[in-house]
Amino acid sequence: MSFVPTSNAFKENAAGALKDVPLQEALGIARHHSIQTRLNTVAKMPEFESLRDIGRDLKNHIIANLDHYLLQFEQSVIDRGGKVHWCPDGESARAKVLEICRTVNAKTVTKGKTMIGEEIGINDFLFANGIEPVETDLGEYIIQLRGETPSHIIGPALHVTKAQVEETFRAAHTDLDPKRNLDDAATLMAEAREKLRAGFLKADVGITGANFLIADEGATTIVTNEGNGDLTQTLPRIHIVLASIEKVVPSLKDAMTLLRILARSATGQEQSVYTTFSSGPRRPSDLDGPEEFHVVLIDNGRSAYLGSDLEEMLRCIRCGACLDHCPVYHSVGGHAYGWVYSGPIGSLLTPMLVGVENAKPLPNASTLCGRCESVCPVRIPIPKLLRNWREREFSRAITPQTERSGLWFWAFMAKRPLLYRLVTRIGARALFNLAGQHGRLSSAPLASGWTKHRDLPATQGRTFQEQWKAKKGARS
Amino acid sequence: MSTSGTGRDRMLASIRAGISRQADRRHGEPAPSKPTPLIPARATAPGVDVVGLFRTQLINAKATLDEVASRDDVPAAVARYLANNNFEARVRLSPDARVSSLPWDKAPMVETSSGRSHGNDPTSVTPAVAAVAETGTMVLQSSDGTPTTLHFLPDQHVVVIAKSQIVGTYEDALARVKRGPDGSLPRTVNFVTGPSRSADIGKILLMGAHGPKKLHVIVVDGEL
Numbered sequence: 001m002s003f004v005p006t007s008n009a010f011k012e013n014a015a016g017a018l019k020d021v022p023l024q025e026a027l028g029i030a031r032h033h034s035i036q037t038r039l040n041t042v043a044k045m046p047e048f049e050s051l052r053d054i055g056r057d058l059k060n061h062i063i064a065n066l067d068h069y070l071l072q073f074e075q076s077v078i079d080r081g082g083k084v085h086w087c088p089d090g091e092s093a094r095a096k097v098l099e100i101c102r103t104v105n106a107k108t109v110t111k112g113k114t115m116i117g118e119e120i121g122i123n124d125f126l127f128a129n130g131i132e133p134v135e136t137d138l139g140e141y142i143i144q145l146r147g148e149t150p151s152h153i154i155g156p157a158l159h160v161t162k163a164q165v166e167e168t169f170r171a172a173h174t175d176l177d178p179k180r181n182l183d184d185a186a187t188l189m190a191e192a193r194e195k196l197r198a199g200f201l202k203a204d205v206g207i208t209g210a211n212f213l214i215a216d217e218g219a220t221t222i223v224t225n226e227g228n229g230d231l232t233q234t235l236p237r238i239h240i241v242l243a244s245i246e247k248v249v250p251s252l253k254d255a256m257t258l259l260r261i262l263a264r265s266a267t268g269q270e271q272s273v274y275t276t277f278s279s280g281p282r283r284p285s286d287l288d289g290p291e292e293f294h295v296v297l298i299d300n301g302r303s304a305y306l307g308s309d310l311e312e313m314l315r316c317i318r319c320g321a322c323l324d325h326c327p328v329y330h331s332v333g334g335h336a337y338g339w340v341y342s343g344p345i346g347s348l349l350t351p352m353l354v355g356v357e358n359a360k361p362l363p364n365a366s367t368l369c370g371r372c373e374s375v376c377p378v379r380i381p382i383p384k385l386l387r388n389w390r391e392r393e394f395s396r397a398i399t400p401q402t403e404r405s406g407l408w409f410w411a412f413m414a415k416r417p418l419l420y421r422l423v424t425r426i427g428a429r430a431l432f433n434l435a436g437q438h439g440r441l442s443s444a445p446l447a448s449g450w451t452k453h454r455d456l457p458a459t460q461g462r463t464f465q466e467q468w469k470a471k472k473g474a475r476s
Numbered sequence: 477m478s479t480s481g482t483g484r485d486r487m488l489a490s491i492r493a494g495i496s497r498q499a500d501r502r503h504g505e506p507a508p509s510k511p512t513p514l515i516p517a518r519a520t521a522p523g524v525d526v527v528g529l530f531r532t533q534l535i536n537a538k539a540t541l542d543e544v545a546s547r548d549d550v551p552a553a554v555a556r557y558l559a560n561n562n563f564e565a566r567v568r569l570s571p572d573a574r575v576s577s578l579p580w581d582k583a584p585m586v587e588t589s590s591g592r593s594h595g596n597d598p599t600s601v602t603p604a605v606a607a608v609a610e611t612g613t614m615v616l617q618s619s620d621g622t623p624t625t626l627h628f629l630p631d632q633h634v635v636v637i638a639k640s641q642i643v644g645t646y647e648d649a650l651a652r653v654k655r656g657p658d659g660s661l662p663r664t665v666n667f668v669t670g671p672s673r674s675a676d677i678g679k680i681l682l683m684g685a686h687g688p689k690k691l692h693v694i695v696v697d698g699e700l
Binding site for chain 2: 050158201288307
């Protein structure tokens with residue numbers, strides 16, 4: 001089974017995260033790291049903003065022709081000797097992967113980092129069926145040992161400090177000398193490299209995700225920095241690619257547009273270390289490579305959002321820039337969001353994938369400050385889409401009653417301008433008088449959530465509309 | 477397809493229903509057309525020193541570079557690289573003639589063998605399809621003479637290219653990939669930009685996560 005979301009407990013999760021000292025240490029490091037790195041790299045590419053526009057338009061074009069490109073991709077894969085499996089949901093995808101693994105009596109499966117794999121809970125399922133999944137991305141390996149889910153799309157172990165990695169490795173690698181020195185991050189990485197090498201060489205099946213599916217070439221694409229994905233797909237007898245339907249792009253030339261914005265947005269690198277295009281199994285004269293090549297195409301609820309007011313979230317290329325720039329994510333980290341995807345894009349995707357009733361707080365876990373949209377390489381209007389989710393929650397009566405009453409009251413007032421102006425005028429003056437000479441309130445009705453932690457700056461006696469009118473001289 | 481026909485039909489039907497909703501929402505406007513890709517000017521503008529840009533970008537990607545006059549100088553350059561870094565004097569070569577037919581007898585201290593890797597090779601020496609100046613990226617492909625395992629398993633990866641293989645953009649490099657008789661891509665094409673790395677432990681960037689810890693490029697001024 002896939003991982004049960006705890007997204008409805010966002011508030012409790014977030015409160016815990018704020019008090020979690022190692023997590024706050026890890027988030028502090030990440031915060032300082034990512035924003036400046038991206039800025040420096042983007043500054044070196046004058047065409048970056050134009051590339052973002054083209055990336056957005058390209059994705060919109062694909063989403064409007066998804067059936068065409070998926071069918072073209074399928075035919076191209078078949079022409080190269082590979083197989084395509086269409087799986088409408090997580091259950092059918094898991095069953096298909098197991099079926100393929102069973103054809104070679106697989107005992108171990110290596111895995112490159114795949115978010116769709118996390119989404120469908122492939123690891124637990126394989127394990128329950130007697131097959132050992134070995135995560136090979138260093139971050140994924142760390143969280144697999146810790147029994148956790150990823151806390152970031154591209155840095156799954158972002159929440160783990162170096163000291164915790166040492167602790168984890170000492171607990172897991174019990175065959176090694178307990179007195180060995182692991183002070184250095186480099187020593188920790190060398191230990192993981194050594195451990196995982198053995199896994200790579202003995203695996204029967206390698207499972208990777210895909211950043212892109214190239215329709216006219218029948219090729220899948222992975223982008224990594226470690227090289228783990230390449231070892232995963234080169235060494236075993238079978239390579240299985242898990243990919244969601246919206247990953248398809250028409251051609252290599254189009255993929256280059258996305259490759260020029262992906263790494264710059266994700267890690268602030270000009271290019272990731274390894275970008276690999278794979279099409280079909282090894283050719284008869286090849287000296288290495290898998291004997292079988294399978295692509296498992298997964299919908300899992302995405303197509304239902306085509307042609308909806310939320311479809312723009314399907315443009316996402318999973319770079320993680322919105323997480324790296326989100327003040328809420330910076331404060332609470334990824335696990336507070338309670339499922340596989342976190343941050344602003346997680347707040348859009350999780351309700352789609354697990355049902356909005358199981359992710360009620362997420363569309364509200366944002367100040368709508370707009371930083372996410374300002375860095376999204378394919379210009380997803382994340383704040384607008386979060387509001388669309390909020391509207392859906394309201395119309396489906398998922399929003400809590402007090403909030404619904406508040407919104408109803410506000411709407412009632414907003415539709416009656418005279419009354420609105422009168423009430424806000426009274427309110428503004430009352431708060432001004434209450435605040436006295438300091439201009440700050442230590443408590444105010446309905447604002448305890450704010451005033452418990454800090455003073456509320458009081459209004460200055462006149463409403464915005466009054467001031468606007470005064471400054472402009474006349475009503476427009 | 478016979479085994480997954482139902483799933484395929486259901487997915488396509490659902491996608492097509494979505495596409496028809498899109499059409500409704502557009503109210504007669506045409507569907508979004510495919511934009512023309514834009515190739516950055518960095519490596520294509522008139523007068524750009526493509527080789528110079530490649531040198532800079534390769535170093536930025538934390539690879540190392542050596543330049544020699546002719547193919548006959550490559551074995552000595554490899555020997556020098558191994559000795560200077562205290563690496564074992566043993567290399568695994570791509571069977572491809574551009575590498576295996578180099579005059580290795582000129583570097584008698586270096587033990588050579590050729591073929592795919594099984595994980596016991598400290599250093600590989602391979603050719604490349606092309607080298608891309610815009611980001612210092614090596615483009616490699618699988619073939620009967622260039623096994624992919626040599627690109628990922630060894631601790632050090634030495635790539636030998638002719639200067640004429642340095643191109644400006646990814647698009648230029650992809651045009652040089654050797655395709656199958658039916659025009660298909662080889663099983664795999666690798667873009668490699670510097671040595672393997674990870675920042676997954678405490679956000680500290682370290683080289684050599686799973687793939688090669690070092691990437692060393694030898695550029696030959698003449699032909700290979």
